[in-house]
Amino acid sequence: MAKRGWNYLRNSNREHWFVDDRSICGKFMIFTTSAPFRQEIPEADQCAQCAKRLAKLREKNDPNGQASNE
Ligand SMILES: [Zn+2]
Numbered sequence: 840m841a842k843r844g845w846n847y848l849r850n851s852n853r854e855h856w857f858v859d860d861r862s863i864c865g866k867f868m869i870f871t872t873s874a875p876f877r878q879e880i881p882e883a884d885q886c887a888q889c890a891k892r893l894a895k896l897r898e899k900n901d902p903n904g905q906a907s908n909e
Contacts (some may be wrong), residue, residue, distance in 0.1 A: 844876025844906030845885070854880055856889040858903045861894075864888035878906035 848855045848867055857876065860869050864886055874906035882890070896904035 840901045842876050842909070843901075843903060843909055844878055845907070846872055846876050848876055851886070853886040854884050854889075855886045855895045862889055863892045864884070865870075876906050878909050 841859055843858050844856065845854045846857050846869060848869065851867065855864060855867055856861075857867075857869050861867070862869075866888075882884075893904055
């Protein structure tokens with residue numbers, strides 16, 4: 840099932856919004872992580888591109904705008 844939400848990678852100091860193992864900014868794939876995917880994180884920790892695209896998903900009530908850990 841889809842895992843979605845904010846998560847981080849070792850090679851990035853910002854968190855990215857992941858949908859199906861890819862960040863929505865298009866820069867990252869995630870491999871395995873034990874960290875939970877989160878719905879909300881401080882703005883200072885967010886990748887700017889991901890934040891912009893996430894805002895659009897939420898405007899459209901797209902389910903990809905909601906975090907899921909399953
Ligand atoms: Zn990003």
